[in-house]
Each structure stands twice: as structure tokens, then as C-alpha cells.
Amino acid sequence: MIEKNWRNKYNILVPQADSLGAVAAIRSLGEHGYIVFAASVKKEALGCQSTFTHVSTCCPNYDDGYVTWLRDYIAQHSINAIVPSEGFLLAIQNDYEEFQHLLPLSTQQSAIYLCLCKVDVFDAFLTANENNVQKNIPKTLIVTFSKEVHQSISQWEFPLFIKGDAFYIKDAPPSGFVGFANTLEEAREMVAQQLHYYEKVLVQECFQGEKVTVNLLNWQGSDIAESMVLASHQNPHTGGLMSLRKSWWHEGIYQDALARRNFLGWHGAAMFEYKWNSETDTFCFIEINSRYWGALNLDILAGVHFPCYQMDAFLEQLLPQKTIRLTKEIAVRNTLPADFGYALSRLKDKELTLSQKSYTFIEFFLLFLHPSIKSDLLYPNDRKLYFINLWVFIKDFLRSCIKRLK
Numbered sequence: 001m002i003e004k005n006w007r008n009k010y011n012i013l014v015p016q017a018d019s020l021g022a023v024a025a026i027r028s029l030g031e032h033g034y035i036v037f038a039a040s041v042k043k044e045a046l047g048c049q050s051t052f053t054h055v056s057t058c059c060p061n062y063d064d065g066y067v068t069w070l071r072d073y074i075a076q077h078s079i080n081a082i083v084p085s086e087g088f089l090l091a092i093q094n095d096y097e098e099f100q101h102l103l104p105l106s107t108q109q110s111a112i113y114l115c116l117c118k119v120d121v122f123d124a125f126l127t128a129n130e131n132n133v134q135k136n137i138p139k140t141l142i143v144t145f146s147k148e149v150h151q152s153i154s155q156w157e158f159p160l161f162i163k164g165d166a167f168y169i170k171d172a173p174p175s176g177f178v179g180f181a182n183t184l185e186e187a188r189e190m191v192a193q194q195l196h197y198y199e200k201v202l203v204q205e206c207f208q209g210e211k212v213t214v215n216l217l218n219w220q221g222s223d224i225a226e227s228m229v230l231a232s233h234q235n236p237h238t239g240g241l242m243s244l245r246k247s248w249w250h251e252g253i254y255q256d257a258l259a260r261r262n263f264l265g266w267h268g269a270a271m272f273e274y275k276w277n278s279e280t281d282t283f284c285f286i287e288i289n290s291r292y293w294g295a296l297n298l299d300i301l302a303g304v305h306f307p308c309y310q311m312d313a314f315l316e317q318l319l320p321q322k323t324i325r326l327t328k329e330i331a332v333r334n335t336l337p338a339d340f341g342y343a344l345s346r347l348k349d350k351e352l353t354l355s356q357k358s359y360t361f362i363e364f365f366l367l368f369l370h371p372s373i374k375s376d377l378l379y380p381n382d383r384k385l386y387f388i389n390l391w392v393f394i395k396d397f398l399r400s401c402i403k404r405l406k
Contacts (some may be wrong), residue, residue, distance in 0.1 A: 007033035024296035062091035104314035114291040117167035139205035146192035164334025209275035209286035214257035227326035236345035243338035
């Protein structure tokens with residue numbers, strides 16, 4: 001089940017083992033022989049219960065003595081490399097040089113933290129001398145004072161997205177904010193409110209289309225692996241987490257992502273998110289996630305093991321002779337809770353007809369029987385995670401129902 005080979009001499013720490021991206025990284029690394037140490041603030045994290053995890057641990061929150069714990073854990077378990085998540089990189093920002101030798105990134109520190117900040121990424125694109133990164137982005141306003149939300153944006157496509165970036169947080173929980181404003185006045189009020197919590201706020205025009213991603217892995221200028229994914233379902237259905245998606249390709253979007261990656265100077269694993277209008281074949285860049293993405297299980301189920309390739313390059317300087325591209329047709333479903341959330345959001349939507357809601361209800365159950373749709377958590381030799389997750393979902397669902405009845 002777990003291959004015995006030269007990779008067995010390397011101990012790899014995977015933080016945030018409760019996320020689906022981390023679960024996929026654990027599977028890819030463990031299946032190919034790396035010794036995986038999974039850490040999470042949640043004792044019942046799925047990644048900590050994976051067959052491919054050798055050692056699991058419950059760690060402190062990122063803002064509660066985490067760096068001290070990390071130093072001790074690395075020394076105690078002779079950790080050779082760490083799979084960096086966004087939260088992890090923010091937690092070690094002040095001590096980055098101390099842990100840099102363990103990170104499979106060949107990116108300058110300044111570029112790493114630039115890519116973690118939505119505000120700074122768009123600011124870089126908007127002020128660039130390179131025309132190719134100024135194209136295919138939504139109309140954007142970076143606001144530091146509420147009065148900057150002026151009348152001119154009333155001509156933009158509504159609703160407007162109002163985004164607060166955790167990188168510029170002042171006085172709020174350590175996470176970002178995304179809101180929607182249907183009028184100029186709503187936008188002004190929301191921006192004024194969020195400026196109490198964030199130093200800078202993004203105001204962006206809405207671009208109607210389907211969610212697609214370009215997933216890239218680069219090491220010291222060499223392209224190692226790449227894939228593209230198109231969302232069929234999102235939670236909520238108006239836009240959010242991809243709950244049902246399939247492999248896909250669009251050369252124009254792919255080339256746009258390469259141009260943005262090169263401009264930002266990113267060398268590592270990253271997911272570039274876009275909206276694509278299938279009727280006009282136009283697209284719009286939304287954001288970069290410079291870490292492993294939630295839909296990574298699709299790639300490894302198709303045999304494209306981004307995490308393993310990245311560690312091979314980092315630890316042994318092993319690179320494929322040519323770039324590995326996902327060409328296999330595959331569809332993968334994150335059933336619970338994500339696709340359940342998709343269906344529920346459609347059933348609650350007053351704008352949808354009864355026939356549309358009936359179709360959604362029936363489709364939700366029929367997809368369980370679809371022979372060509374795989375499940376994120378039903379991975380070979382690690383299927384127990386599907387049933388663990390199912391049991392947790394059932395308990396939470398029943399608890400919620402009982403609470404509503406009281």
C-alpha cells in the first residue's frame with residue numbers, strides 16, 4: 001500500500017490536515033513512500049486519520065504559541081520538509097528565514113507574501129507596465145478611505161464584490177471577508193464598515209461565468225505539472241467552493257495564468273482561479289491561491305501527483321523529462337457537505353422554478369449512482385475517510401434538525 005523506496009528516509013510535515021487540499025497532499029506523499037506527519041488544531045481532522053499518515057498530532061492555533069511548538073516538533077521528529085499552507089506561511093512570517101530551508105519553494109520571500117495578499121496582487125497587476133497582466137481582470141478599486149467609493153463605479157456590473165484581505169487585518173478574526181453589494185449605496189456602507197477591520201478593501205465588478213482553475217507546479221523555472229478544472233456545481237450555487245468539477249482545458253486561460261505566474265515570480269504550487277463565459281469565450285482572473293487547492297484530490301485520482309513531484313524536486317532535484325499535464329477525462333464530487341450545500345442553496349433560491357428545484361433534488365441522489373463520477377474521499381486504500389466524513393455529516397445534520405425543532 002505504501003511504497004518502500006528511497007523516499008522513506010524523508011519526514012514530511014503537513015499542517016492544516018483538516019483541509020481537503022492537505023488530505024490530498026498526505027495521500028500523494030504517503031502513497032509514494034514519504035513519511036507523513038499530519039498536524040491540525042482539530043483532533044478529528046480527516047488528514048490525521050488517513051491510512052497514509054504515519055504520525056498525527058494536535059497542534060496549537062496559529063496565533064497561540066504555534067512557532068514555539070513548530071520548532072520543538074521539527075527537532076523532535078527530524079522533519080525534512082513542510083507542505084506550506086496559507087495560514088502556515090502567515091504564522092511564520094516573522095520567522096521565515098528560520099524555516100525557509102524546509103519549504104519546497106524556490107520563490108523569493110517578498111514574492112511569497114505578495115501572492116498571499118489579494119490586494120497586493122491586484123495592485124501589482126493594475127500598476128504593471130506589462131499589458132498582458134492588465135487584461136482579463138475585473139474592474140477593481142483598492143480602497144483605504146470610504147469616500148474613495150465614488151459615483152463612477154455605479155456604471156460597473158452589479159453586484160459588486162467587497163473583499164477584506166486577512167493580510168491587512170486591523171481588528172477582526174484572522175480571516176478574509178467577501179460581501180456583495182447590489183447598489184452603490186450598499187457598497188459605500190459595506191466598505192465603510194469593513195475599513196474598521198481592514199486597512200485596505202477591494203471593490204470589484206462582477207463577471208458572470210463558470211468557475212475554472214489553472215493548477216501549476218514550477219520548480220526553479222522548470223514547469224513540472226499542470227492541470228485545468230471546470231466547475232459543474234458550486235456551493236452556494238451562485239458562486240463558491242467547487243463541489244462537482246471535471247478536468248478541462250482552455251489554452252487562452254492557461255497562457256494567461258502562465259503570464260501572471262511569471263510576472264509575480266511564483267515558483268511552487270499554485271491555483272489560478274478564473275470566471276469563464278462559455279457564450280462569449282471570454283474570461284476574467286479572480287485570484288491566486290499560492291498553496292495546494294481544495295480540488296487537488298481530482299488530480300491525484302487522475303494520477304497527477306503534484307505534492308510528490310514537488311518533494312522529489314525539492315529533496316532530490318528530480319524533475320520529469322517533460323511537463324506532466326492532466327489529459328485524462330475525470331469528474332470528481334465533494335458530496336458532503338459541499339454538493340449537499342449546492343443542492344440546498346438551489347432549493348432555497350426563490351428565483352428558481354419548482355421544476356428546477358425538483359431537478360436539483362433528483363440529481364443530488366442520482367449522482368451517487370453515476371459510474372464515471374468519483375468522490376474526493378473514496379481514494380484507493382484510504383476509503384475510510386469517506387465514511388468517517390459521512391458519519392460526522394449525519395451527526396451534525398441531525399443535531400441541526402433537533403435544534404430547529406426546539
